[in-house]
Amino acid sequence: MTALDDYGLYVAEERIVRYDASGRLAHALYSKPGDGTSKRVGQLKGLQVRDGFVYFFETGIDSAVLKRAPLDGGAVSDVFSFTLPDNRYLSEATGTAPGQIYYTTKRGSIYRVSAEGTSELLYPLQTMERTRKNFPENLSLDASGRLLFIDRLLNAVTAMEPGNPASLQVLLDDAAVRRLAPDSEGFELMDVKASPDGGYTVVLSDRLLLLDGRMNAAGDLRSTVLSGADVRNHWLLWIAFAMGTAFLAVAARLAYVHLFRRRFPLFLKQLLVIVPVVLVCMILLSNFIYNSFAARMEDQMQNELLLLARNGQQLIDGDRLERLQSPEDYGNEDYNAIRDRMNFLFDGQEAEQRKGLYSTLYKFEGEKAYIIMDDDDGVNMFRPAEDSEENEAVRTQGTVLGGRWKDAEGQWIYAQGPVYNSAGNIVGIYETGRDLSVLYQENQKIYQSIIENIVIMTSVLLAVILLLNFLLLSSIRKLRRKVLEMANGNWDVEVNIRSRDEVGDLGEQFNRMGRYIRQYIADITAFSEASYRFVPQQFFRALGKKGILDIRLGDQVQQNMSVLVANIRGFRQLSSTLTPKENFNFMNSFLRRFGPLVRKEDGLVSKYSGAGFMSLFPGHVEAAIRSAIAIRQELSAYNEHRKSSGYAPVDIGIAIHRGPLMMGIIGEEMRWEGNVISDDVQRTALLEQMSDTLGASVLVTREFFGQLRDPERYRHRRLGRIRPEGMEEAIELIDVYEGDPEEMRKAKDRTKALFERGLALCQEGRFYDARETFVEVLKQNRLDKAAKLYFYLCDEYYQKGTSAGWNGTLAV
Numbered sequence: 001m002t003a004l005d006d007y008g009l010y011v012a013e014e015r016i017v018r019y020d021a022s023g024r025l026a027h028a029l030y031s032k033p034g035d036g037t038s039k040r041v042g043q044l045k046g047l048q049v050r051d052g053f054v055y056f057f058e059t060g061i062d063s064a065v066l067k068r069a070p071l072d073g074g075a076v077s078d079v080f081s082f083t084l085p086d087n088r089y090l091s092e093a094t095g096t097a098p099g100q101i102y103y104t105t106k107r108g109s110i111y112r113v114s115a116e117g118t119s120e121l122l123y124p125l126q127t128m129e130r131t132r133k134n135f136p137e138n139l140s141l142d143a144s145g146r147l148l149f150i151d152r153l154l155n156a157v158t159a160m161e162p163g164n165p166a167s168l169q170v171l172l173d174d175a176a177v178r179r180l181a182p183d184s185e186g187f188e189l190m191d192v193k194a195s196p197d198g199g200y201t202v203v204l205s206d207r208l209l210l211l212d213g214r215m216n217a218a219g220d221l222r223s224t225v226l227s228g229a230d231v232r233n234h235w236l237l238w239i240a241f242a243m244g245t246a247f248l249a250v251a252a253r254l255a256y257v258h259l260f261r262r263r264f265p266l267f268l269k270q271l272l273v274i275v276p277v278v279l280v281c282m283i284l285l286s287n288f289i290y291n292s293f294a295a296r297m298e299d300q301m302q303n304e305l306l307l308l309a310r311n312g313q314q315l316i317d318g319d320r321l322e323r324l325q326s327p328e329d330y331g332n333e334d335y336n337a338i339r340d341r342m343n344f345l346f347d348g349q350e351a352e353q354r355k356g357l358y359s360t361l362y363k364f365e366g367e368k369a370y371i372i373m374d375d376d377d378g379v380n381m382f383r384p385a386e387d388s389e390e391n392e393a394v395r396t397q398g399t400v401l402g403g404r405w406k407d408a409e410g411q412w413i414y415a416q417g418p419v420y421n422s423a424g425n426i427v428g429i430y431e432t433g434r435d436l437s438v439l440y441q442e443n444q445k446i447y448q449s450i451i452e453n454i455v456i457m458t459s460v461l462l463a464v465i466l467l468l469n470f471l472l473l474s475s476i477r478k479l480r481r482k483v484l485e486m487a488n489g490n491w492d493v494e495v496n497i498r499s500r501d502e503v504g505d506l507g508e509q510f511n512r513m514g515r516y517i518r519q520y521i522a523d524i525t526a527f528s529e530a531s532y533r534f535v536p537q538q539f540f541r542a543l544g545k546k547g548i549l550d551i552r553l554g555d556q557v558q559q560n561m562s563v564l565v566a567n568i569r570g571f572r573q574l575s576s577t578l579t580p581k582e583n584f585n586f587m588n589s590f591l592r593r594f595g596p597l598v599r600k601e602d603g604l605v606s607k608y609s610g611a612g613f614m615s616l617f618p619g620h621v622e623a624a625i626r627s628a629i630a631i632r633q634e635l636s637a638y639n640e641h642r643k644s645s646g647y648a649p650v651d652i653g654i655a656i657h658r659g660p661l662m663m664g665i666i667g668e669e670m671r672w673e674g675n676v677i678s679d680d681v682q683r684t685a686l687l688e689q690m691s692d693t694l695g696a697s698v699l700v701t702r703e704f705f706g707q708l709r710d711p712e713r714y715r716h717r718r719l720g721r722i723r724p725e726g727m728e729e730a731i732e733l734i735d736v737y738e739g740d741p742e743e744m745r746k747a748k749d750r751t752k753a754l755f756e757r758g759l760a761l762c763q764e765g766r767f768y769d770a771r772e773t774f775v776e777v778l779k780q781n782r783l784d785k786a787a788k789l790y791f792y793l794c795d796e797y798y799q800k801g802t803s804a805g806w807n808g809t810l811a812v
Helices: 174-180 228-261 266-315 318-323 333-347 389-397 436-487 502-531 538-543 571-576 580-600 621-644 679-691 742-763 767-780 785-800
Strands: 002-004 011-019 025-033 044-050 053-059 063-070 077-083 090-094 101-105 110-113 119-123 136-141 147-151 156-161 164-172 191-194 200-203 208-211 217-221 357-365 368-374 401-407 410-420 426-435 556-569 604-609 612-617 651-668 671-677 698-701 716-723 731-736
Touching (some): 025 053, 025 063, 053 090, 090 136, 136 191, 266 426, 266 436, 318 333, 318 357, 318 410, 333 357, 389 401, 436 502, 556 679, 580 612, 612 621, 612 679, 651 679, 679 731
Parallel strands (some): 651 698
Antiparallel strands (some): 136 147, 147 156, 191 200, 357 368, 401 410, 556 612, 556 651, 604 612
């Protein structure tokens, strides 16, 4: 385990720990503090388990010590030590016995350490060109003592017998990796280990490839499976969470509903409402402030990284970078000069500003990019970089760009800029970035500060609000006492409220109301004998009367009028869910909403039914159609209000017809009622019942529609000749969808011509063609009830035929 410092760069401590078979930490075997110079990778290397001990190397600048620690804990002892040749920098080491210890250097070489501690060069072979970039990584020994390593340039597993350097052999190349794991997320070899049975385990980014001794596939591991206990505990946790959430929701509902239905002080009700609302609002406010601040901080960080990447053009000497040709150049004059310049960029920064910051230098050779320097000591020189659009854009266009990336260690934000040589050519990329977890940690401190301030502000605000409410409610309590006295029959009561505000105005109006009530009681006695014969005032004008005192039993008038019947669809089902009181409250609120739309067009509501009303329009037919469209448009706003109040939406069916009717006063001496007598009224009511079946919000007859001055101004479509059940004669009907929701209007507009063509085909007896036409309508508007109904009718007529003398009338 490697612990980094607070700035995420230097190694603070290294530990070797052992875990038991269940995955729990057993004990620590060895620990070592950081030396203050190692970046991200420490000095403990080459862990190997053998014969009840864990062997590892503790490396220094020019030496290394092989140590071993008992697996069950105990003292750590030195086994062997050796010194590195001059100007060689150890990268990895393996082996557990003197004479069989091997190590790689930062310059891409492999050495064997003799029993006397001297180093012998094994790789590269003397026949190899010294400028090669075939860097060996992940050095290990197989069961037969062969050296295994990954050739990073070729992305290949290579083996070599230490006593016979000429035995160098590629066991697994890049092409073979792609063939063995064609669906892998990445094909870069991460590690390779030899198995005791002669096989090999190759690590890719998303799996372990299990290979036999001939490098043939023997299986792979891509995921882990949780134990039954872990799965059970996982589900129990989610079930407990769901039950807890449900319990809190039910408890909150019971508390609020039960308490608010009970009689208790208004101040406590306000307390139960105001406190949660203020708390929720303050929490949302704090989160909004934090999110806005965090976004600005991230943008600012990105801009700073872009500036650093742009400064890399002047910071990095491109000519020196070009002179670095292979890992052999590690630590030479050009390398150290570039390294010093990269470190100089951060030397003047405060530690807090350096936190989580890293830098990487790439070099282009042709179109391929190689990592030359990195803040991670585990990244070797001339490691091939992954091809990316960003690298290509920097190389070809010289742009400075930024972005994000993530890996198993976290998320990072970065910026890249080009590096130029003296000739002005782009020879590399300078990249700098920062660990976003550092930013998140800092933002959490700021969020905590915001929360603390919000808590203080909320406490003060709630205290002020509650104090003001308590003082204001004192006047309301006084007014309440006087109202109760008046309700108990004390009509002479008056209230004295001294506050000069709305409550004071309410007190004055209460006193004034009391005086009016006393006067009204005297007047109502004389008026009560006439009031029981009350009839709707809308009849007065139609009958030519001035008021209720002019009405006489038997008054009547006969004339052509438009009849509009509007009913709530599915009212019986809705009514069954309401109490009688809720039913009356609902209908009264419904009629208050839509009744004025009839009066606005000079219509009169003739009759209220349990699910709607019937209205008459003695004027021109436009009044009725305008009222119907207004009702449909107001229905959308009404349903939005119901939705916000927690109620289900309702739908209204409307039918309009025009014809002669008789309107007058019927009854007996002690009970009068306004009534309308006409067959057209019953016909209109029947059409309203059909409107839902035909999918029409406003269903009108051709007789009515033909009397409109400008019928084409209203969106409509013909429904054909229909003989409703219970009627002997057919009626030509029209669907007026001007007041439908926008989506429905557009759907019917798109299919109008197609629908009416299908209707014409049906009436001509071409039922197959009509059926297929209605299918096309339904493909474009699957909610078209009329098209669906006509499809089935045409299909029935096509399958069974029609009656003799059929004239195109549809029986619905």
